[in-house]
Structure formats: C-alpha cells, structure tokens
Amino acid sequence: MAGWATGQGVGETSMLPIDHPAIQYDTRPLDDRITRLGRDLIEGKVHLKTGEDGYLSSLLQALRVNPDSQTLVFSKTSFQAARIEPRNPRALYFNDDVMVGHVRGSDLLEVAALDPKEGMVFYSFNGASDPPSFDRRDACLQCHLSPGTLGVPGLLIASSYTDASGMPAFRGAQRMTDHRTPFQDRWGGWYVTGTHADMRHIGNAVGHDSAHPELLDLHDSQNLTSLAKKFDSTGYLSGLSDIVALMTLEHQTRMTNLMIRTGWEARMAETPGVDPSIKTQLDTDLESLVTYMLFADEATLRGPVVGVSTFTKTFAARGPRDHQGRSLRDFDLQHRMFRYPLSYMIYSETFDAIPNQVKDRIYRRLYDVLSGSDQSDKFKRLSADDRRAVLEILRETKSGLPEYFKTGA
Numbered sequence: 001m002a003g004w005a006t007g008q009g010v011g012e013t014s015m016l017p018i019d020h021p022a023i024q025y026d027t028r029p030l031d032d033r034i035t036r037l038g039r040d041l042i043e044g045k046v047h048l049k050t051g052e053d054g055y056l057s058s059l060l061q062a063l064r065v066n067p068d069s070q071t072l073v074f075s076k077t078s079f080q081a082a083r084i085e086p087r088n089p090r091a092l093y094f095n096d097d098v099m100v101g102h103v104r105g106s107d108l109l110e111v112a113a114l115d116p117k118e119g120m121v122f123y124s125f126n127g128a129s130d131p132p133s134f135d136r137r138d139a140c141l142q143c144h145l146s147p148g149t150l151g152v153p154g155l156l157i158a159s160s161y162t163d164a165s166g167m168p169a170f171r172g173a174q175r176m177t178d179h180r181t182p183f184q185d186r187w188g189g190w191y192v193t194g195t196h197a198d199m200r201h202i203g204n205a206v207g208h209d210s211a212h213p214e215l216l217d218l219h220d221s222q223n224l225t226s227l228a229k230k231f232d233s234t235g236y237l238s239g240l241s242d243i244v245a246l247m248t249l250e251h252q253t254r255m256t257n258l259m260i261r262t263g264w265e266a267r268m269a270e271t272p273g274v275d276p277s278i279k280t281q282l283d284t285d286l287e288s289l290v291t292y293m294l295f296a297d298e299a300t301l302r303g304p305v306v307g308v309s310t311f312t313k314t315f316a317a318r319g320p321r322d323h324q325g326r327s328l329r330d331f332d333l334q335h336r337m338f339r340y341p342l343s344y345m346i347y348s349e350t351f352d353a354i355p356n357q358v359k360d361r362i363y364r365r366l367y368d369v370l371s372g373s374d375q376s377d378k379f380k381r382l383s384a385d386d387r388r389a390v391l392e393i394l395r396e397t398k399s400g401l402p403e404y405f406k407t408g409a
Helices: 033-042 056-062 138-144 243-269 276-293 311-317 349-353 356-370 384-397
Strands: 071-073 090-094 098-103 109-115 119-126 133-136
Touching: 033 109, 033 119, 033 133, 056 098, 056 109, 071 243, 090 243, 119 138, 119 243, 243 276, 243 311, 243 349, 243 356, 276 356, 356 384
Parallel strands: none
Antiparallel strands: 071 090, 090 098, 098 109, 109 119, 119 133
C-alpha cells in the first residue's frame, strides 16, 4: 500500500530477512517482558487475578503499564476487526517496551513485547490455562513485518479514512504517523480526547461516502474532553483516548522500529560474506535514527496541547532526573512535544543492545550535535540551550556513555 511508505527514508522500508543467521527471529530464545512474566507465573512469583474487566487490570499492573496510557482506535485494523467499530473501539495500553490491546466483549487480550535484540514479539493472553499463559502469534507479522514497520518485526500507527462501520479505506489511503507527521494528518480512525487550540486533526470522525472516503464528517470532532457522545464507555478502564498518550505512542513507534532495524543491520554486517548493501543501508539508517532521536524533523505545534488524563504527569514522573530535576520525559506541548529534544528511548534495553561498534557511532553523532560541532541545517532547530541541557541531562542519567561526553575530548 502506497500510504504505508509515506514519510519513510530511502531504503528503510526494505524487508530484512528474519531467518538471517545473525537474527533467527523464529528460533532464538527471547528475553522480553512477556517471556519474563510467563516464567514468573509458572514459578508462582506472580499471580494474576480476574475482576470486572477480566484479567486486564491485573495484567497491566504486572507489566507496569499505567491505565492512563489508554488510547482508543475504532478502525478495523486488528485480527479482531469483526468486533471493532466506532461504538466498540479497541483499547491500547503501553509503556516503553510492551503494549496490551483489549476489545470489549472479547476474552482475548493482545500483547506485543519488545525483545532487546529480536524486535517486537506478539502474543495472545490465555487466561483459561492454570496458571495463565501467553501464546506467541507470529501471524501478526502479516501487518507487523511490513514497509510500515521499516521491514522488521515492529509497531505501526496508521491514520486512515474510516467509514461509519469502522472499515478503513485502503489502496494507499492509510498513512503511517509519528512525530514528524503534520497535525492535520493524524489520528484518522482513532478517538482523541484533549485540547489543541485551533489545530485540527482527523480523529473522532468517520466518512459516509464510499466514493470519497477522504470526506470525513468533522462536526464535533475537535478539542473534545469527553467521548460520551461517541460511544458508551461501560466496560473500559476509562472513556478517554488521551492526545498526549497518542503523541507519545506515535513517537515511540518509529523510534522502536529504527532501533530494531539498526540493531539487526549491525549484527548482519558482522557476518562473513555480508552483502555490501547492508553496510551502506546501515549508514543511512543510523543517521535516520540520530535525526529522529533529536526530534530534528518534528512537526511544529502551533498552539498548546493539553491532555485530559493523568498521563502527562505520570509519564514524566518516571524520570530519570538530573540534579536540577530535568528529565527527557518532561513535556513541552506548547511548540513541540518534549521540553528537552532527545528521545527517552535512549534508556531502553533495545538501545543498549545495539552492537557496540554501531552504538559508539550513534553516540559520536549525538555528541557532535549536542556539543555544537555539527551546526548543519538539519539540526538548526536545536538551540544552544537545547543542546547544552540535553548533554547535561545525559551526563547524569545515562549509564555507559563514552568518556568524551564528560570530558569533551
């Protein structure tokens, strides 16, 4: 689908082989959050309990996923599509390395977990077993291994033109979205709660003309603080689909995929007889990763964005913070997403798992920009104060930094 490649860089949508000797996605042992939880359930270290929402709340608590991360998507873009519609949206909950999907009326919970080396791994939760367990679902790769995920097992957030039943218009009418996407092109097929001044998006809206799916009914779709007129939220953890959580999830999705792709290419480049094109593409993708990490191509906000859940507060509270109380998780939401423009995903296990020789190159490029030695146009939106603040925060909060981050040598 043409729309799936929108906004992607040269070569970064090419498919990487999951069975490559350096990868072996299907067969290598995993070390993601779900694998660890499954082991703890078997050993009796963790117990999940059922409640009014089944196992959902207990599972989120075990995975340290805050319910205020809830976002709601009503387009039929899941293997549970038959159950999803504007009156029965799919709820998604996430933290830095795991995502849980819930559809009201279904006993099935969908889970995606980020393995530091293998990428996103997909599961369904089996609450009928004793103890509850997780079944791996590689069938999810039909969508989650695609140009939209940068050719690796990853995540994707799509904005689509959706009709009143929740059916999205395909044939290139979907667009992958992230923090670079203009505000007006975001969240088609999603519910959005929160205020955003006079900026407009295409969430909370459906179309009624199959011949012109792009003509959405945007009446009563902007600056909503409640979705009560859209659907009955009974059975959901909340009736909200927080705009700040949506923006964070968009950023995190491409960031995750870029880290996975760069890590895979780095491992493939180390194998004997490697195709030289892998190393060439690695150079390109490494630069894309650095550029994205630094929000150099972020879409500018033209007014304040305010969420309606506690997500803005609880996400920032996770830190870490330097001695001045600054964190890469602090939001700006006036002109840009974050106050200090470097992705918090630099703290992730996936970033740390990138092979050292490539991770060292990433660190060098970051330092070149943050120290001010790289003043190229690509990074011109980063002020001297931005660069200095991020560098100072990293020095106090990120372990494993090269020594020159502290000495300046």
